[in-house]
Amino acid sequence: MSDGPEPQSQMHWFLFGMRGLFSLPAIILMLSFVGFAAFTAEAKVPVGEVMFMTGIVWALPAKVILVSSMLSGAPLAATFLAVTLSSVRLMPMVASLVPEIRTARTPTWLLLVISHFIAITAWVFAIERVHKVPRGGRVAFFAGFGATLTTVNVLLVGLVYGAVSVFPPLVSGCLFFLTPVYFLTSLWISARHRVVYWALGIGLALGWLFATIAPQYDILLAGVLGGTLAWWGERMLRRREAAR
Amino acid sequence: MSFADLGPYLFIVVAGWLATDIWRWAGVLVGNRIDETSEVLNWVRAVATALVAAVIAKMIFFPTGALETSPLWLRLAAVVFGALAFFVGGRFRQIAGIAAAIAFLAAGLAIIGP
Numbered sequence: 001m002s003d004g005p006e007p008q009s010q011m012h013w014f015l016f017g018m019r020g021l022f023s024l025p026a027i028i029l030m031l032s033f034v035g036f037a038a039f040t041a042e043a044k045v046p047v048g049e050v051m052f053m054t055g056i057v058w059a060l061p062a063k064v065i066l067v068s069s070m071l072s073g074a075p076l077a078a079t080f081l082a083v084t085l086s087s088v089r090l091m092p093m094v095a096s097l098v099p100e101i102r103t104a105r106t107p108t109w110l111l112l113v114i115s116h117f118i119a120i121t122a123w124v125f126a127i128e129r130v131h132k133v134p135r136g137g138r139v140a141f142f143a144g145f146g147a148t149l150t151t152v153n154v155l156l157v158g159l160v161y162g163a164v165s166v167f168p169p170l171v172s173g174c175l176f177f178l179t180p181v182y183f184l185t186s187l188w189i190s191a192r193h194r195v196v197y198w199a200l201g202i203g204l205a206l207g208w209l210f211a212t213i214a215p216q217y218d219i220l221l222a223g224v225l226g227g228t229l230a231w232w233g234e235r236m237l238r239r240r241e242a243a244r
Numbered sequence: 245m246s247f248a249d250l251g252p253y254l255f256i257v258v259a260g261w262l263a264t265d266i267w268r269w270a271g272v273l274v275g276n277r278i279d280e281t282s283e284v285l286n287w288v289r290a291v292a293t294a295l296v297a298a299v300i301a302k303m304i305f306f307p308t309g310a311l312e313t314s315p316l317w318l319r320l321a322a323v324v325f326g327a328l329a330f331f332v333g334g335r336f337r338q339i340a341g342i343a344a345a346i347a348f349l350a351a352g353l354a355i356i357g358p
Contacts, residue, residue, distance in 0.1 A: 069259070084264070108272065169353075178342065184323070199291070
């Protein structure tokens with residue numbers, strides 16, 4: 001499987017990864033999933049579909065876009081486009097993590113399988129901690145963390161979905177609000193390029209603007225136009241700086 | 245074709261699972277061959293971030309469910325208060341920012357009624 005010296009040690013690192021469930025990022029993510037369960041319960045999406053998409057889609061922004069599109073009755077192609085554009089960010093995340101965790105003998109199929117567990121939280125967690133694990137144990141470490149976090153959240157969403165309707169409005173309101181606030185802080189913290197801050201600010205402004213004037217295509221329009229504007233503006237500034 | 249014609253699970257598989265996992269698979273296949281400094285990747289990164297930002301804006305400005313009837317100024321003030329805590333929070337800025345925003349919102353809702 002990898003350069004791990006013995007099977008016991010692979011199991012050790014897998015279990016070590018599982019313990020990441022009790023880390024701060026994992027706990028915030030679980031609270032966000034309670035919020036997501038509240039969001040879907042309020043929107044009357046059946047609990048089976050919510051658990052199914054939690055396991056199979058996993059990335060929270062993609063699921064929020066998916067649910068919003070389903071609720072507004074958007075066509076399949078438009079939904080696919082909106083979800084897939086929100087998930088492009090997963091590619092550089094995975095691409096930057098893979099060289100850190102693989103060994104010369106790690107099979108590609110295994111990386112393809114565990115890549116499913118990549119989302120903002122899992123990526124931040126892995127990039128921060130994977131260096132404390134010997135290279136031979138890193139794939140097992142990440143697999144243990146990712147598989148556990150995903151499974152626990154599928155069960156969690158199913159468990160709290162029913163309870164959400166009995167929450168007082170103050171509690172479900174606060175849980176709903178956790179998701180945007182958590183995303184804001186996570187995007188800011190995980191940004192390693194100036195263009196990300198620009199895109200965050202412009203995306204927020206255009207998100208509001210297009211939600212007001214073109215609610216059916218707001219996320220797509222704000223993403224493509226806002227992202228292009230942020231990229232163009234940051235690039236102009238970068239060139240001006242370079243010219244100086 | 246719409247959501248109702250396809251059945252929700254098939255819809256989730258195509259527009260949810262395939263739409264996300266193709267990028268994860270592409271990430272594996274690209275691996276370390278990706279040029280981290282390329283202008284295309286910079287643009288893709290910006291568009292992806294702006295998309296998520298638009299989702300955040302929609303949830304703050306046009307929330308569904310329990311927050312739908314809450315005043316906009318309260319939600320915006322909660323975000324600003326959270327941002328202040330975030331920027332002075334140091335090592336614990338993420339938890340400080342989130343806790344401050346939620347506490348502000350909860351206090352506001354408790355006072356004026358959600």
